[in-house]
Amino acid sequence: MxxxxxxxxxxxxxxxxxxxxxxxxxxxxxxxxxPLPHQEPSHKMVFAAGPNGVTLPGPSRGLYWKSFADGRETPQANCDSGPYHGPWLSIGDTVGCEYRAVSSTTPGPLTLHDQATGHRETLAVPAGLSWTGTYSPTQVLATEKDAEDRLTLHLIGREKEPRKDVTVSAPERIPGSSFWVRTSDEKGALITYRSAAGQDTLALLDFATAALTPLALPEGAPDLGSVDYALGYEWVSLRKRGSGTVTVRSRTDLAVTRSVTTSTLYGAVQPVGDWLVAHDAYATGDAVTAVPVDGGAPRTLLARSSWRGMKTGTDGSAYLAGGTDSSHWAMYRIKPGPDGAPALTTVVDLPPNPxxxxxxxxxxxxxxxxxxxxxxxxxxxxxxxxxxxxxxxxxxxxxxxxxxxxxxxxxxxxxxxxxxxxxxxxxxxxxxxxxxxxxxxxxxxxxxxxxxxxxxxxxxxxxxxxxxxxxxxxxxxxxxxxxxxxxxxxxxxxxxxxxxxxxxxxxxxxxxxxxxxxxxxxxxxxxxxxxxxxxxxxxxxxxxxxxxxxxxxxxxxxxxxxxxxxxxxxxxxxxxxxxxxxxxxxxxxxxxxxxxxxxxxxxxxxxxxxxxxxxxxxxxxxxxxxxxxxxxxxxxxxxxxxxxxxxxxxxxxVGVTGKASPLAVIDQDAPATVDFRSAKAWSSRWWLSKPVSSWQLTVRNKTSGISTVVRSGGEARGVIAPAWDGKNQGGAYLFTGDYEWTLTARPADGQTPELRTSGSMKVTGIPSRVVRPPAR
The missing domain is CATH 2.130.10 (Methylamine Dehydrogenase; Chain H)
Known part of the structure; x- marks a missing residue:
């Protein structure tokens, strides 16, 4: 109270x-x-994607995993036990956590959590090896370092893999300082390193055969920095940056190649099934197109897309944000459809930012x-x-x-x-x-x-x-x-x-x-x-x-x-x-x-x-x-x-309670005379302290005492500016003479009394019969 x-x-x-x-x-x-929707579309990163789901950022903080099968969303699995805990790496549907003391450099056991099934398994690190953080559903890639800081690669078998330690056959030992796993999926990985001859090398690791095979760089590409490369489930793609020609190699037989022409000179190209998906973030239209590896007409998959590029899932699917405009935007999964051509499915709708x-x-x-x-x-x-x-x-x-x-x-x-x-x-x-x-x-x-x-x-x-x-x-x-x-x-x-x-x-x-x-x-x-x-x-x-x-x-x-x-x-x-x-x-x-x-x-x-x-x-x-x-x-x-x-x-x-100030005229411009021989109207203005819901202008002839409503209106905000032409509302001219004008108005807030303000004016030059109005 x-x-x-x-x-x-x-x-x-x-x-x-x-x-x-x-x-x-x-x-x-x-x-x-x-707010109105922002014309720049919103974006949501894909952190990892597998055959069963995708890992996305939450609305505020943290990540969540979304199932493709039933749409359920759960917080990303984390490393919630052991002397060191925290998500170490997320690949596909699996989160991997290595446990070791915070200050220790000694490798520790690796726990893999399958977010689709909830299953956990833990692998002890073999003596002398270190985890790379790259793994497939059956194996984990590890390295063994010699006294010269050169690496031998090992594939460590998981629970369902009978081969528990397979040494990767490679053309040479890899310098530890230049070894880098660029991308991986369920079948293998693309690795870069600097060879003993001092050459930049891009090589494909096949998990099934445990073989590492160097890939020839595209013609005219001096080093890896000028090459775009991507790992598809069926093909590996390589091109010299700025070229419209893409070379694809079959992962089943690297000797099998195709040359694919695209309109995309920069940006990302990604093999999806037996098609090559091209996304040119630098083009005016930002369209996403696809062209068959074996030749054929290209298809447009998305009219517009995000400049942030594509993400590849471990099953060969591609992920890209796009649509028609910021109000019709989504994160899409691109994978082969029933006819083998790339098809779009919506992963998550992306409403526009404000x-x-x-x-x-x-x-x-x-x-x-x-x-x-x-x-x-x-x-x-x-x-x-x-x-x-x-x-x-x-x-x-x-x-x-x-x-x-x-x-x-x-x-x-x-x-x-x-x-x-x-x-x-x-x-x-x-x-x-x-x-x-x-x-x-x-x-x-x-x-x-x-x-x-x-x-x-x-x-x-x-x-x-x-x-x-x-x-x-x-x-x-x-x-x-x-x-x-x-x-x-x-x-x-x-x-x-x-x-x-x-x-x-x-x-x-x-x-x-x-x-x-x-x-x-x-x-x-x-x-x-x-x-x-x-x-x-x-x-x-x-x-x-x-x-x-x-x-x-x-x-x-x-x-x-x-x-x-x-x-x-x-x-x-x-x-x-x-x-x-x-x-x-x-x-x-x-x-x-x-x-x-x-x-x-x-x-x-x-x-x-x-x-x-x-x-x-x-x-x-x-x-x-x-x-x-x-x-x-x-x-x-x-x-x-x-x-x-x-x-x-x-x-x-926001509202404010209580009684407001009365409606008032805070300025006015109401001429004291009007001569209709030279003026088309008596133009007057009244500035008001607050809005009104309705108003009325009346003139009263001082000789006859007759009052006439000459103008009226509804809502007005700040100013009332009628132009009176000397006529009544029926269209007939009034008489010349001395008049009193009166403006009345109702405040829109309904709180305060009706406004009433008056003044005098002399009317001359009325273009009608010159008859004096009857006296009162």
Whole structure:
């Protein structure tokens, strides 16, 4: 129970005594916006594969083995006993573990765990031999080293192999320093070493015959570094890198060869059955093709594939990630089908990774995210304003950095690069490129884009900035933008009207902030002043108790700090003139004001303090690392909520309980006269503090007293801008004369009273009969 705080939430802030910060109730109404799929397909490595299953990485850490027969998934077998334990080597379906003391160089027994059957067997190491870590279902390869560091190879029989120690016949003893088992399967292994004559040697070891046979390198290949080679179940393939001709040798009889032509010059080629599968990771299409060893037309197996290449299983199957696009991607097993041709089966589907979100802004319930996918762009979402409707997951609008890097470049490292104005627009700054400041960065152009399909894009050059070098937008609201700049080596704040395209004759301090047409700025003492930029008149004042270093404004609230270090961080409620001390000292850009709340970034996450009771109630604590404001967290100061991006790139827009500030007009442009002989319409605009669900514009003739609804509409976010053509809604012209206009609007949050605001205008030039309206 919140007690007095709950009462205040219901009645609005009154003369409450501040209470210590406390954990409040969970805020309701959370919305989530999932990321778009990344255009770069996801990848999953195949660590080992056998005839019965495949070893893959788990979703977080560790590996798991997946059965082909029944799809069961189990953690990879490990070496869980003995003085030394841990997976030593995984080949096919089997994990091998050698047990020895941690610091010992003496070989120990080898335990082999078959993950398909669960069977374990342990082999004692023969005297004088060492395990190589290469094994088949029946044998384990070991080495014997002589005094000259040359190796003799041995095949040690497993449980079901009657030959317990077979010496491999080889053309020479192999130098231990150059011996390397490149790949192996159930039938043998490809081994490389440097011969006694100093030549790079590639040799095939046949487990059944215990014979090691050197293979001639392809013509023109000077060494092993220029050769692509692969071990298939029926064939061995060799080619000179960069050549389209591949030589394949039969493993049954190495004298039997074939010459196969492929379109693949680089990348991997892999014999699968009696076909040669080719994967060119460097080609534009990344297609995977297969061609028969004995000749014939090639086949396309996959339209696109992963650049990370193929993995070969111990039964001769090939494994490769591919598909059509990132949303239709999988790890495939390629093995001979019923007709002998390569056929695909899905090992595991690979859903797309999320696009990387790099920026975040929220204004009037309009969420704008910047992303890398891998191209950089902005995406806009209009969030539901009331009720329990979920947020739409498809963006309403987007723009690409490659198309317009002035306004569509999400720069998370510079949160003030692209800023929403709260009326459906975003702004950024670029330089004119000419001026008198001695740099190509002289002069300021404000780039303005409407964030809707088909929205306009304007560039507004600002006269009077030729000697300035602008930096970042510091505050924006509606038609007014304030930015920092350097002029004559001195920093200053510049205020501009982007609709009129002019710099205002105002010199804001570094603490100033905008709220509609009101510029809030500090004085020489603890008093701050709200000045109406339309008239230059100070309309509001507040005594904050210290000369603020920083100011923010939202609805009926101000936020401020009393020093550069964040001391005295407080909120001020303007109607009640209540100062609310906050229970933290924020770092720069670590606290942002919303309507009746403050979001504060800490070392461990984000805190949301609800101020609507008259005390700082910590209503929500988000325990995840967050970075700079505008990069992965933000607030909607126009009557909205805070938002953050989680580790999975999903945006969360969280609710804040209690009563918000009333709907208000924060700026307006309603001409006092209209002459329809020269104007097609009375164009007026009202900027609002938060979104509305519906609105209506009425004009009342002051002579007759007759009121007429001339325009109406539904949802509006930030601005209502009707153009009245002098007619009623039936299409008939009204009379000339003096009128009172009245705008009424319903707030979308349903919390506060209906807005009603009025003004006067004189209507002339109505193109109809000149008849005075009847007097009341």
């Amino acid at each position: 919140l007690g007095a705080a709950a009462l205040a939430l219901a009645t609005g802030i009154g003369a409450l005594t501040a209470v210590p910060a406390a954990a409040g109730p969970a805020a309701a109404g959370e919305l989530t916006v999932a 696009a990387d979100r790099v920026t975040l802004s929220l204004a009037q319930g309009r969420l704008i995210t910047g992303q890398e996918n891998p191209d950089r762009s902005l995406q806009s979402y209009d969030l539901p304003l009331s009720g329990t409707s979920p947020a739409g997951q498809a963006p309403d609008w987007s723009c690409e950095e490659a198309t317009d890097d002035r306004l569509c470049a999400p720069r998370g490292e510079i949160p003030g690069w692209t800023v929403p104005t709260g009326d459906g627009r975003i702004v950024s700054l670029t330089a004119m490129g000419t001026g008198t400041c001695g740099s190509s960065l002289c002069g300021t152009v404000v780039n303005v884009r409407e964030t809707r399909p088909g929205g306009s894009v304007r560039q507004v050059p600002l006269a009077g900035t030729e000697a300035m070098s602008s930096y970042l937008v510091e505050s924006a609201s509606g038609r007014y933008v304030m930015f920092s700049a350097m002029e004559n080596r001195n920093s200053r704040m510049v205020l501009a009207d982007i609709d009129a395209g002019r710099v205002l004759d105002v010199r804001p301090s570094s603490a100033a902030t905008l709220w509609g047409s009101t510029l809030w700025d500090r004085g020489d003492d603890g008093e701050v002043t709200g000045t109406d930029l339309r008239t230059g008149t100070a309309t509001q004042r507040a005594d904050l108790g210290c000369r603020p270093y920083e100011l923010q404004a939202s609805g009926d609230w101000l936020y401020f700090t009393c020093s550069a270090g964040g001391a005295g961080a407080s909120a001020f409620h303007l109607p009640s003139k209540k100062r609310i001390q906050l229970p933290f000292t924020p770092a720069s850009d670590a606290a942002k004001l919303g309507d009746g709340y403050v979001a504060h970034r800490t070392d461990t996450g984000l805190e949301v303090y609800n101020l609507r009771s008259g005390a700082p109630v910590r209503e929500r604590e988000i325990a995840q690392p967050l970075h700079r404001y505008g990069s992965d967290w933000t607030v909607d100061r126009f009557g909205g909520r805070p938002a953050y991006t989680d580790a999975g790139e999903t945006v969360h827009v």
